[in-house]
Amino acid sequence: MGLRSFLHRLTAPKIGGMVEARPIKLALVINHSLGMKKGKIAAQVGHASVQTLLSAGSSTPKMVDAWLAQGQKKVCLKGVDEQHLTELQAKARQLKLHTSKTIDAGHTQIPKGSFTVLAIGPSYEDDIDAITGELPLL
Amino acid sequence: MALLVRTDLEMSMGKVAVQCAHAAVDCSLQARKSIPQIFEMWRNTGSRKICLSAIDDVDIMYWKEKCEEAGLVHALVRDAGKTEIPPNTITVLGVGPAYKASLNELFSQLELYGVD
Numbered sequence: 001m002g003l004r005s006f007l008h009r010l011t012a013p014k015i016g017g018m019v020e021a022r023p024i025k026l027a028l029v030i031n032h033s034l035g036m037k038k039g040k041i042a043a044q045v046g047h048a049s050v051q052t053l054l055s056a057g058s059s060t061p062k063m064v065d066a067w068l069a070q071g072q073k074k075v076c077l078k079g080v081d082e083q084h085l086t087e088l089q090a091k092a093r094q095l096k097l098h099t100s101k102t103i104d105a106g107h108t109q110i111p112k113g114s115f116t117v118l119a120i121g122p123s124y125e126d127d128i129d130a131i132t133g134e135l136p137l138l
Numbered sequence: 139m140a141l142l143v144r145t146d147l148e149m150s151m152g153k154v155a156v157q158c159a160h161a162a163v164d165c166s167l168q169a170r171k172s173i174p175q176i177f178e179m180w181r182n183t184g185s186r187k188i189c190l191s192a193i194d195d196v197d198i199m200y201w202k203e204k205c206e207e208a209g210l211v212h213a214l215v216r217d218a219g220k221t222e223i224p225p226n227t228i229t230v231l232g233v234g235p236a237y238k239a240s241l242n243e244l245f246s247q248l249e250l251y252g253v254d
Contacts, residue, residue: 028159038151038252039143039189045155046141046162046187053163054181068167071218074159076152105184138152 019066025073026052026121027132029088033081034110041138045076048102048117056098056122063098067122077135085118091131092120139165139180139234140241142192142201143251147229153222154230154252157215158189161232164213169235172211180235188241189251195228202231204244210236 028045030036036044057064067073079085085101092099100119106112121128141158149157169177180186192198198214205212213232219225234241 028155030155037254038154039250040252041151042141042143042155042158042189042252043187045159046139047185049159049163050166050185053166068163072160072163074156076155138150138155 019062020124023073023125024063024067024070024122025075025125025128026067026119027075027077027128029077029079029085029118029120029132029135030138031080031082031085031114031116031118032078034114034116036109036116040109044102044104044116045074048100048119049074051102052098052100052119052122055100060098060123063122072122073125075132076138077132078138079118079135082115085115088120088131089118095127095131097121097123097127097131139185139187139232139236140245141187141189141251142198142231142233142245142248143189144194144198144229145191145251146194147223147227149222149229157217157229158187158232160215161213161230162187164215165211165232165234168213169211173235176235176237185235186238190245190248191251192231192248198228198231201233201245205231205233208240208244210234210240210244 028048089099097120102117104110104114104116141161210233215230217223217227217229
């Protein structure tokens with residue numbers, strides 16, 4: 001975490017109260033080790049986004065509304081494997097960011113119960129970047 | 139829910155995924171209001187999604203009209219064009235959630251997207 005975002009965290013109002021006019025995004029980290037095809041990845045990222053809309057919609061509704069109003073920015077990143085995604089989720093939770101785990105039903109391509117996508121956010125871009133900043137774009 | 143992806147654009151895997159997610163979110167927002175029971179049913183049965191191949195923007199607009207005629211929830215995604223492609227480019231058409239049988243019938247001639 002940078003000094004700026006650290007200072008911000010100390011002084012910022014709690015999410016759920018006022019939302020500031022800073023860029024908000026949703027990060028979607030895919031499990032690259034599963035070797036999913038293009039269409040499969042798109043569907044899984046779609047699952048993760050709708051799931052986030054509903055769960056974050058009840059836990060941090062103002063953040064979700066602000067995210068939608070800003071054009072629902074999403075970024076798709078390459079995660080290594082299930083362990084990597086789990087580590088990122090733990091880090092995001094420490095920073096009190098909303099996370100959502102997508103598990104595949106296993107009807108096609110990959111085994112049932114595979115952890116396919118980790119969604120982090122929607123939240124302020126710099127807070128998300130503190131966790132996913134190093135990951136390559138998909 | 140069906141996601142029709144344009145195949146004539148040069149989009150990276152991540153770009154396609156994000157465009158499909160936009161469509162899924164937009165359809166969900168609409169469906170939650172207009173057809174709440176079908177939306178809940180879809181959520182409770184695994185939120186099934188399928189990606190299909192559309193040829194180009196003309197093809198997408200053709201399918202959009204078909205959805206309007208059939209009274210199906212749908213959302214057209216236009217990219218803001220900050221990356222990879224020009225602004226306002228049509229990328230994906232999201233359709234549904236709706237009964238699997240009606241989507242299968244409507245889109246029977248379309249091939250699955252990105253299976254190889």
